[in-house]
Amino acid sequence: MKKILVIQNKRIGDVLLASLIATNLKKVFPDSVIDFMVYDYTVGVIEQHPAIDNIIPIKEKELKKIPNLIKTAFQIRKKKYDIIMDPYAKTQSRIISLLSGAKTRIGYKKRDKNPPLPFYTHNVSFLKEKSHPCGKSLEDRVHLVKSVFDVQNPDYVPKIYLTENEQQYNKLDKYDKPVIMFGILGSTPQKSMPYEYIVSLIDFVTENYDVYALFNYSPHQKANAQSIYDACKHKDKIIFDIYEESIRGFVLLMNKCKLLIANEGGTVHISKALNRPTFTIFSPYVLKDHWASFEDGKMHTSIHLLDEKPDLFSTDREQRKKIEEDPSYLYKQLTPELILPQLDAFLKQHF
Template sequence: MKFLVIQQKRVGDVLISTIICNNLKKKHPNATIDFMCYTNSVDVLIGNPNIDNIIVLPHKIRKSYFSLFKFIFEIRAKKYDVVIDVYNKLETNLITLFSGANTKIAYHKWYSSIFYTHNLKRFDNTKDTNYGLAIENRLLLLEPLNLDKSTLDPFPKLFVNSKENEDTIILFEQHKIDKNEKVIMISLLGSEQNKTYPLEYMAKVVEYVAAHENVTILFNYFENQIEDAKKIYNSCSKNTQEKIHFDLLGSDLRSFIAIMNRCDVIIGNDGGAINMAKALNKPSFTIFSPFVEKKIWATFEDGLRNISVHINDFKPELIANLHHDEIKKNYSSLYREFTPELFKDKIKFFMTKNI
């Protein structure tokens, strides 16, 4: 048997979709399971024993019809039995349609029966779930394959090799990280401005974390975000700054994963960093953007190890009658209403339970 799982877009989406591969390999240990993604997400697939081959769809191929169709027929030549298209957009519709696979699975869209043999309607917000709908809807795509639901594993996993672990230990030693202190990763900035908690508010969150004894704080940010990271750092008190190792930063996604693996918890903006921390079995405290649907992305929420906050938890009247697009348009003013004082006690509770 040969399976192809397709998930484009961002790191968090790709990482969560690996649960499809993990469960397929458990059921079919001798099968070949390939995963197709964009270049930016390859690092979260490295080392996963349930993925045999990573197939990258580069940007330059996507933007050229000739190159895309050449790529499509290269996929067809691999002779997959089953294609599971989690992404379900035009480029992957075409890849799946011409793949030659007998079984083609995706989420239902009004036109999807043209491309797929199985079109499954996503769970809506009425479904009760402890996993989060992002997890539930991916497990849903396995239904046509008749896997035993009682044995399904919903937890994404990341894998850090011994060299990566050893390099991180050396890095911590170089930065004089006290082994007796708990290391807190702060997911400082979101992938976009509309997913980034206001900088002055995030500085207060860092202060709340630093108020706990015996903690060391690391910041997660990209090099092109360094000015915003400095603004948060400079807004912190001197005592808090002394607990922050501002320059201890991964050089790439794999090094971030290895650093996160040495941390104790993560706190901050929803996004790939949070999803990676959960895949490393680290407790998480997540701050959601007003327009992100918490019920989808608040995965494994249990009120102890994984806690999240959203403006709807505190001021539901502000968004109750607004369409999603309107909430997204007005994210800035809604963020202003979402002050860190609202969830200060929740951070204290999270820290107390997990540190």
């Protein structure tokens, strides 16, 4: 019986995508025990996953302290894993991998190091381009397994698993119209639309469709969410008193919504893993080919400034100066006038 550890100390979406590593490893080693090491606040997207036997939650701030990092590495060593998978491949996880004592250690090759550093026994290069509708980020994670092991019929679709009790979640039962989840703020300013733009989208949807709008945002963004709510025209069609602070709570809430309209991020991946339609607004600073998955123009679709105004991404000196002076400059060019026709077409397919 193989003992396997997957180290994915990153954000929510990354953890969910990395669950495919466990899914595909179970195809190769069906009797294995697979543990997942993740930041504690991301656990909600992999709970109940049938391919993950144990979740090891750690605190992000604590692991950044060198003594705690070394202590964690030696705790991992005591567990005597046979295989370490490191899809993040950064300093913390590299050290844990190196000190683990595992005979097989698999991680991504650092592009500027040749020959590769000795953290892994198998240094895997990122794919040069995608060849599957799942998008490059997902394909890279499956490739991390396939490059070393013979995976028959690899799975490229992340899933979130709910218990029967969780499926009975009822906080939206009293509403007699479909509920649209709006991811109104990105995880960082560079992933967030200007507030007045998201207000325009909310107003358009609540004016033209017989639905309720529900907001999602991080707990520390509540004041910003309140500002957006205050600026909206149709507050009677916005559910502002229902909010889940935990990731698992959001999963249960999203599972009861009709679809998602959001800035690109973890909520989009969660919605797709729940088989809910998504309209994704990409930050101009994010590579769409890497993160856009399973887009068919109906179930899942997105918009990116590069597709609408490619000339803005020129290397023109004046253009670079504008971007340097105002980091949000490019996002301001992705106006509601560009988004609304595509959003309307998407919604008409679902209502």
